[in-house]
Amino acid sequence: MVKRVSKRVSEIVFLIAAGGSIYYLIEIWFRGFSHWTMFVLGGVTLTFCSFQGEVMHWSEPMWIQIIRAVLFLTSLEFMTGIICNKWLKIGIWDYRDQPFQLCGQICLPFMVMFSGLLCLAIVLGGVVLWGVYGEEKPEFHVL
Template identity: 50%
Template structure:
């Protein structure tokens, strides 16, 4: 009986972690868009939450031991890929016109571009750091120790 209870607690803790990280990531990304553009879309909330979960997942997978530049690169590739996929769905398939990078340099079908990929790399850095510390503060997981190189 006690063993199944502890499994249930672990399961609930994991669900709680995913929901908290998703909500924090979604709120941050949605808020940044509203702050700088004046509006956003629910798809950006969903995407921000998914990205925050990825930041955590990749950090845990390597026990936060990969050098920070490697984590940033991994996460930036993920974020830009998800931005492209989300853009194809919401902008091209559903014609919601949430964003259009067509006038930006080095863009692909107006859905991603190099200048915003660089901005996303900065946001990834903040997300990686925040996700590790959130797990420590809220869930008493070990304090992450980030390596620069």
């Protein structure tokens, strides 16, 4: 029991570190800067993408996993934006100039763009859990 819990904690820490680092570097590459909250958001999102597939034994089509992950990430992004950008006035991002935006914190174009990244995150998370930690081998289905 202790060994299983220890293994799960290791998986979570690894996924948070990997997802946070990857997303932080993507932001640096495209925007020229980032914020530590984006590291956390990227890490939590990769962890979610990995475990949501594992919980369903990789039986769901990829498009359902992507929709679930997009809704999860968009919810986190909205909450993070309200806290950091509106309440604390840190000003990490502002989507007010984007179409189909809500309070300047989320917008449809970025939801669509993130869906591609989330597809990669689902695959990466599944492969890491299987290849590094010996979890169930993921089988990705389009339909």
